[in-house]
Amino acid sequence: MILPDGLIAVVKRDCPTCVLVEPVLQAIENANHPLTVYAQDDANFPAVKQCIDDIDLEVSFHLKVETVPTLIRVAGGREQARVVGWERGEWRALTGIDDLGENLPAYRPGCGSRSVEPGIAEQLAIRYGDFHVASRRIDVPPLEDDIEYCFERGWSDGLPLVPPTEVRVYRMLQGTHRAPAEVLGEVPPNLVPLTIEKVAINAVMAGCKPEYLPVVIATVEAALEPAFCLHGLLATTWFCGPMVVVNGPVREAIGMNWQGNVLGQGNRANATIGRALQLIVRNVGGGRPQEADQSTFGSPGKLTFCFAEDEDTPWQTLGEDGGFDRDQSTVTLFTADGVQGVVDQKSREPGALIDSIAASLRTVDHINMANAADAVVVIGPEHGRVFDEALWSKAKTTAALHERLQIPGQDLAMGTDKSPAALPVAASGALVPKFRAGGLQLIRAGGKAGLFSAIIPGWLMKGPLGSDPVTKEIHA
Amino acid sequence: MNTVLLDPSAELGSSEREPLSAPDSLDGLTIALLDISKTKGDVLLDRIDVHFTERGLKTLRFKKPTFTRPAPLDLLQEIAQRCDVVVEGLAD
Secondary structure (H helix, E strand, O other): OOOOOEEEEEEOOOOHHHHHOHHHHHHHHHOOOOEEEEEOOOOOOOOOOOEEEOOOOHHHHHOOOOEEOEEEEEEOOEEEEEEEOEEHHHHHHHHOOOOOOOOOOOEEOOEEOHHHOOOHHHHHHHHHOOOOOOOOEEEOOOOOOHHHHHHHOOOOOOOOOOOOEHHHHHHHHOOOOOOOOOEEEEEOOOOEEEEHHHHHHHHHHHOOOHHHHHHHHHHHHHHOOHHHOHHHHHHOOOOOEEEEEEEOOHHHHOOOOOOOOOOOOOOHHHHHHHHHHHHHHHHHHOOOEOOOEOOOOOOHHHOOOEEEOOOOOOOOOHHHHOOOOOOOOEEEEEEEOOOEEEEOOOOOOHHHHHHHHHHHHOOOOOOOOOOOOOEEEEEOHHHHHHHHHOOOOHHHHHHHHHHHOEEEHHHOOOOOOOOHHHHHHHHHOOEEEOOOOOOEEEEEOOOOOOOEEEEEEOOOOEHHHOEOOEEEEOOO | OOOEEEOOOOOOOOOOOOOOOOOOOOOOOEEEEEEOOOOOHHHHHHHHHHHHHHOOOEEEEEEOOOOOOOOOHHHHHHHHHHOOEEEEEOOO
16 A cells, blocks of 8 residues: 555544544644554544545555554655654654654553454454455355254255354465465365365365365375275275374474373364364365275274374384484375274283284184285384384384284185185195285374274275375474 | 455365266277276176176276276276276275
8 A cells, every 4th residue: 555655644433542642643733743543443533634534444454453553654655763652852853843742641552453363463464454255155045053054055974064254264374475376286076276265275174274285285185195095996896095194293383182182082182183184175176985985884983083002112103114203294195994993901011912902803804814904003102012112113013023924825815715815825834825915004002001003994995906004294 | 344264164165066968879988997996896896797798888907906996097098098888996
């Protein structure tokens, strides 16, 4: 905006300091200094000639006024200097009037500008700022409940959504430096270009806070990597959906959970980050149950499945496995069914515990199936302690599990109709690995009490013909 | 004042795609039989192939590397260039 040359003051009647300086403003005017006053709450205050109504706060917003009174000197349409509040010496210096405010106290602090009040600032940024989003604006009809309206539009995963108003989306977008129009890739199944803006809108609906947005963006970037094969994953008849594991400093920064009930409810970041990804698949990609999503059963994790790793252990973290340092934050995406518990309250040395966990892993997909789906094993703190006290690293523990999961060929026939495919293997007497190399991933998390671990099997379609885990760094 | 929401959906993507109209007759057309690599899809297509061939129709066989992903572009282009209609085996 073009500023009038001379002096500009921004005031509000509600501010005692502004009331205090009213005679000062009149004195400036009487000294024949060009003065324009913008009034934030009462167009008749103060009593000066050039008092302009700024109740809609447009000028206050453009001038970035944070405190009233603010006095600005303008020359050639540009701001030269400003003072805020009442400080006699500063006002005299700015105006060049030596006896200004002689009868007033030397100093009085100002008040907050109406333009920076909570809730107002965002509305002004949307109305007058450079907030440009391309998404269609949808008017919710009067008297209609906005949450019910979101259900009726088909946007919901079955649970209530936070209605994505402009103000909420604006706030969400403050969580990233990236431009709303930036395209992250194409979301299957409809292969629709996904912008940061659409990510933000769906993150609002999922219940995310703006500081979660970088995690959501990295999650989406990982999901859209061809290696993750989101298209097949969302369409499969199998149980699975995406599972998000977060590493690095961001876990603490946004208050994620890696302790008690880590795979359950109760933590906003865990719950909403995973949900945001699934809402994007639904709303942008068009992947809906009983349509493109042909899952026979699905799983509760398809609402949301996201948690953080416990990094306070001797083991290398998942982020480090992906080639990142501990001071870098990452997301790693897996395909995941539900959770299968492993209890062993007796083993006190790692070999015996490996036997227990391996025995339970045998049942992934089918007890007589080799080369089964990949699996994540979340090692709880009390099981982890057994490995730690024996100085077993993650690599050693993983190798021991693989070694313990070699299945004799004769055990591989499924059911009563002995699988012809297994017969040559059975005849050879060979040992067949239950899991492919790299197909077991160990993660540390969980509450302090309980000699348990958790098996989370993935999609049957693994590797190059299906999905591989993908790790991405989280950037602000 | 009404609540204004921002549309979370694709909105710019086409929500419906008009299918091509089916040919009146298969006579003289080349039929692609596309195996998407689902188990026993080939069994289904073998049977269909026999029926088409008995009727004097021309068939060509194609296979996707995996059913979990869309067909590679070069495969789509080859089918589009060499064939008039496609039969996919979605069996399992």
